[in-house]
Amino acid sequence: MIDSSSASDKDKALFLRVFAFIGAITSFVMSVTSYQDGYITLSFLLVIGGFVFVSPFVLKNRDRTIAVLMLYALYSMMCFLIVSGGNNGTGPLWLFIVSPVTFFIRGLKRGALDLIILAIVISVLFYFTDKLGYYSYPNHYFTTRVMLCFSILCILGGFYEYYRNKYSRELIEQLKINQKLARIDAMTDLFNRRYATECLQDARFNEGAVFLLIDVDNFKQVNDTYGHQIGDDVLTFIASILKSVSSEEDIVARWGGEEFLIVTPQGHERRARQLAENIHQQLAQHAFQQGVHNFKVTLSIGLHQRASNESIDHCLSVADKCLYLAKSHGKNQTVAELDSETHSPA
Numbered sequence: 001m002i003d004s005s006s007a008s009d010k011d012k013a014l015f016l017r018v019f020a021f022i023g024a025i026t027s028f029v030m031s032v033t034s035y036q037d038g039y040i041t042l043s044f045l046l047v048i049g050g051f052v053f054v055s056p057f058v059l060k061n062r063d064r065t066i067a068v069l070m071l072y073a074l075y076s077m078m079c080f081l082i083v084s085g086g087n088n089g090t091g092p093l094w095l096f097i098v099s100p101v102t103f104f105i106r107g108l109k110r111g112a113l114d115l116i117i118l119a120i121v122i123s124v125l126f127y128f129t130d131k132l133g134y135y136s137y138p139n140h141y142f143t144t145r146v147m148l149c150f151s152i153l154c155i156l157g158g159f160y161e162y163y164r165n166k167y168s169r170e171l172i173e174q175l176k177i178n179q180k181l182a183r184i185d186a187m188t189d190l191f192n193r194r195y196a197t198e199c200l201q202d203a204r205f206n207e208g209a210v211f212l213l214i215d216v217d218n219f220k221q222v223n224d225t226y227g228h229q230i231g232d233d234v235l236t237f238i239a240s241i242l243k244s245v246s247s248e249e250d251i252v253a254r255w256g257g258e259e260f261l262i263v264t265p266q267g268h269e270r271r272a273r274q275l276a277e278n279i280h281q282q283l284a285q286h287a288f289q290q291g292v293h294n295f296k297v298t299l300s301i302g303l304h305q306r307a308s309n310e311s312i313d314h315c316l317s318v319a320d321k322c323l324y325l326a327k328s329h330g331k332n333q334t335v336a337e338l339d340s341e342t343h344s345p346a
């Protein structure tokens with residue numbers, strides 16, 4: 001019923017209730033005035049309509065069904081108002097509320113179909129109501145103009161709904177792109193530093209989480225020798241290795257220019273150490289190419305396991321110290337603070 005490309009279900013639920021509230025009040029008030037004016041059948045029908053409008057406040061979690069029910073109750077009331085003329089022949093004027101309500105509840109395509117069918121039914125009713133001896137409208141100008149205005153309103157409503165859908169879809173798409181850009185590093189497709197820091201607040205990364213701070217060795221030399229573009233390609237390739245060796249639960253981020261961070265959640269300590277080894281191994285197996293030149297790249301890793309009461313900043317600073325040690329011990333290795341071991345790559 002509700003086109004997901006238009007307003008959210010929450011907005012529609014609110015609209016449904018506002019519409020139902022107005023519908024219920026109007027129906028009951030009109031029922032009383034119709035009764036006072038001697039239109040007993042109309043008054044009775046309005047009471048029934050009033051109860052249909054009350055249903056969203058009584059029945060829970062049935063909004064979609066109720067919305068369609070209310071719409072068809074509205075259509076039935078419209079048909080009755082056409083046939084009976086309503087109060088002193090003013091009934092058909094209520095037709096003008098039908099188009100916006102239909103498009104909002106049914107969306108563009110279903111709404112257009114519903115309105116075409118309703119327009120045909122109403123035209124037939126206008127034509128026959130006099131002949132069948134029900135209400136007699138003063139002249140055909142009135143009924144023709146009502147139908148003309150109703151049709152124009154439906155067409156304009158359709159255009160409005162079409163553009164509303166179009167722009168709302170574009171807006172949602174843009175929002176998704178912006179959300180992605182705010183979280184992801186465009187070059188490597190890894191989490192960016194800001195988003196990784198946000199993710200680190202999750203309880204899974206408390207005591208026991210392992211921080212791996214990874215830095216490309218002699219990267220300036222890569223840039224200077226092969227150019228900045230090749231340097232970018234190297235970073236992108238390293239990012240793909242980091243992603244392929246880690247799991248969905250890990251945070252894998254570009255931490256700075258040629259620096260990366262992986263954090264494994266608590267309970268994954270052994271895997272974290274293996275991860276560091278795998279990264280060295282995978283990179284050792286790959287030769288980068290530029291023209292006729294082949295070259296290899298290595299990494300240094302500082303590894304630290306978070307202890308209780310240790311802040312994230314402290315963990316990062318310890319991992320950074322380990323990374324510094326790995327660099328000063330000759331690069332291409334992992335230094336873990338916890339056991340002071342130096343892990344040479346395989």
Ligand SMILES: Nc1nc2c(ncn2[C@@H]2O[C@H](COP(=O)(O)OP(=O)(O)OP(=O)(O)O)[C@@H](O)[C@H]2O)c(=O)[nH]1
Nearest residue numbers: 216217218219220221223228229231232257258327
């Ligand atoms: N191509 C490229 N280079 C980058 C990027 N970000 C940082 N760099 C370069 O990375 C290099 C880092 O150089 P240094 O900090 O001297 O480190 P290093 O040469 O790797 O030396 P060690 O860390 O001691 O192994 C600098 O030349 C930066 O310009 C990037 O996005 N793309």
